[in-house]
Amino acid sequence: MRWGVITFPGSCDDHDVIDCLKTDLGQKVKVLWHKDELAGNFDCIVLPGGFSYGDYLRCGAMARFSPIMRGLMKFAQSGGLVLGICNGFQILCESGLLPGALVRNSGLQFVCQPVHLRVEETDTPFTSSLKKGQLLRMPVKHGEGCYYADPKTLESLRKNRQILLRYVDAKGKPAASANPNGSVENIAGICNPARNVFGLMPHPEDACSALLGSEDGAKLFMSIAAACADRVPPHA
């Protein structure tokens, strides 16, 4: 399994993803620089969290123009797995690989806290080792993580079963009180119709060790690794 992790200027969680994949999960990882062209064979490319270009414009709006994004678009179109975490999710929405947008949290403040997530769909390479309805615990930390999509888009997300994760309470209910940012329908993560591009606001890389309070993030990464073992990787 070959992972690639892109560093944009202002990426902060790139080291964390690389460390947990390598150290906690024993994976092979290539560090990618945003100014380079995408080259090499990869099973999954991660767009990490952070504040690309300072998020001074709309989050992710600048990073989508980085040179590496051209190759990434092709990689995604040819079926390669793309995982966007937090700022990475924002970049995927800005680049059109995922529908909808991430806007300012409804509470208007940055929010850093652990959340419960419910796995909604398992017929994707990202979630195939997980169980439908399974609860995962990991942190969110963002100022603009409120997922928004117009009713028509939401309808198609539901129809195509693209909503992969929802914010829920400890009992697994998508209660309003369990929604940290006001996301529509408590949406925490979605995939594209082809099910090979996945964006989520929570941070699995911060939940890969019992010492840090949760290993649920590792379950997600290992689910991807297991799915890739059965796939032929596309050439980037």
Place this chain on the structure above:
Amino acid sequence: MLEPASREFTQPAVTAELIAAHGLTAEEYQKIVKALGCEPNYTELGVFSVMWSEHCSYKSSRYYLKNLPTEGRHVLQGPGENAGVVDIGGGLAVAFKMESHNHPSFIEPYQGAATGVGGILRDIFTMGARPVASLDSLRFGAIDHPRTRYLLSGVVAGIGGYGNCIGVPTVGGECYFDECYNANILVNAFTLGIVKKNRIFTGIARGTGNPVIYVGSKTGRDGIHGATMASESFSEEKEQRRPTVQVGDPFTEKLLLEACLELMEKDFIIGIQDMGAAGLTSSSTEMAGRGGCGIELDLSAVPLREKGMTPYEILLSESQERMLLVARRGTESEIQKIFEKWDLDAVVIGKVTDDQQFRALWHDHEVARIPIRALTKDAPAYQRLAARPVYQEQVQQFDLAKLKEPGDLNVALKQLLGSPNIASKEWIYRQYDHYVRSNTVIAPGADAAVIRIKGTHKGLALTVDGNSRYCYLDPYVGGVLAVAEAARNLACVGARPIGLTDCLNFGSPENPEVMWQFAQVIQGMRSACLALNVPVVSGNVSFYNETDGVPIYPTPTIGMVGLIEKIDRVVTPWFKASGDVVVLLGRTREELGGSEYLKWIHGITRGTPPWIDLKMESAVQRCCTEAIEQEVLCSAHDVSDGGMAVTLAECCVGGEKPLGVRIDSREMIRGDALLFSESQSRIIVSLKEQNLDKLREITARHSVPMQVIGTVGGTRFVFQPLVQVSVEELKGIWSTGLTSRLK
């Protein structure tokens, strides 16, 4: 690059008014004339004024700071550098420091606090260390003061805005409210970084002819005379000084951080220093001062972002996100390549000389020439007049016998638990990313934050502490208690202290009463540092924290770092399971002087702070650490503000699921004192009953009193026979105590 208005620069005449406007006294001016051998020109006057400002020269504090113990077996770098460095074994070291950004944060809370964080981060990565954790210590005016909400919201958003964006977690801190800070808030920012022991960089210039390289953001007019502002008291009129507050750009700093750390993997640079207070002037002269050489700067080569800037403005600008390097000759293009990768400027703006002079050129004309010594080692130092305040005797008078005990102690406990100083600070730390870098083992809210050190089994515990009410009532004892509490907080997670940094926030040093407080606090800190064996490795003094002649309470903030050998053994303060036994280490006395209870319930700030026996303090701390290391304890929580009842209540409600407790503590003291006394050297621990004998063995070995006082369990908080409340209710009060007052 922008073309300056003129290649010619006519220095304005130096008049008596101009000298006074630069904050220099007549004697100081004479000293300047003597050092130069002639009258200074306008630019030189500006350079002297910032370098001799209190903020840069420590002219009032140096005499006393000498008393702090700075040496220890593991200290690699003590005070005097950008940050202190302590060896943690395995080829690694930690660099840490704390700095104040009080005045700017009062004038413009968001940017003031944000640039405070930016500044301390640069101090750390300048040393070659990657910043991995920040803390902040905040003091605001009374919670109901009309300005407090605005200042608190702005400061917290500013700290988060900068720290979150640059990807350094804010893992802990403290926040207190008191009317003494109504017109002079305190924002003290702490950062720690990890560095390979053999890759530590310092701010030194060496090697005649070596290039001086400017990296980072372009220079603007922001922050000119920021250092001088920090060296004056506030008045209504000075609040208008908004333009002297710098504006932060965390994105550029993130690029600067990554570029500098990449550069430091190579052997290109001799020394590096952040352009902080007094910008280009202080960084260049201090580096030359440490290297015993001279430095020549060509100001016309400095990257500018504003039109028509004068040499004076370029030298004194405090624009953020800039660094000065002294590199090995011939490596310039390699260095430029690294900064180009990160889209940053790297420009040669001068060279190291052998004439021990600071020389600034403007289009080949010399605009300033000053002996380096005059700006560094020979800067003025004063032994200011110190006198015990006349009110000191009076505020210590307090007769507890005359204080009426509240009729219902349930109500008193609830009021205290919901008071802004004690209630949960989640509203604050929820706005800080405390997970990034994926090291956070104990997140904000505990006695100390804990981070793991990747690639090892070790961890670091971090805390900031300081009780200014104690310092006001007795500055010596207050200084002792600040250090003692910080070390105790580390013990509560199982860490052993390895060093401390401080921010000493005081009123005007020209006021003898303030100077006396300063001297006393330092003496107190010294006693505690020696007794607990913790060296002071870095720090910062912030004077002139007063408005219209009224100083704040003396407020030393102690940032302390502890080492944990086995990271998987740490404990949090919260109770874990029903049936666990609750034990008090230490002894409770009738000590309510200066307590949160006296202040919040009775509105009284009087008496003497609690007594402390530093030998006992040290023994209690060692007990707790050993018990945690031997996996005897399930939880440990330091008894501080609000006393035993508040501490126990926090143990019940602070964890993920609230747990009840039943306490039966027999002490022959009055009820409110039993509940709320702030007697020192006490820790509440919980453990499995079968481990009691092991704990007894440890406490006996250290001659520490221990008392089994109760059992965890149920849904009620019971303190026989004084208090009985539902834990759910307490949790609600504690969780909303701060937020309900901010609406």
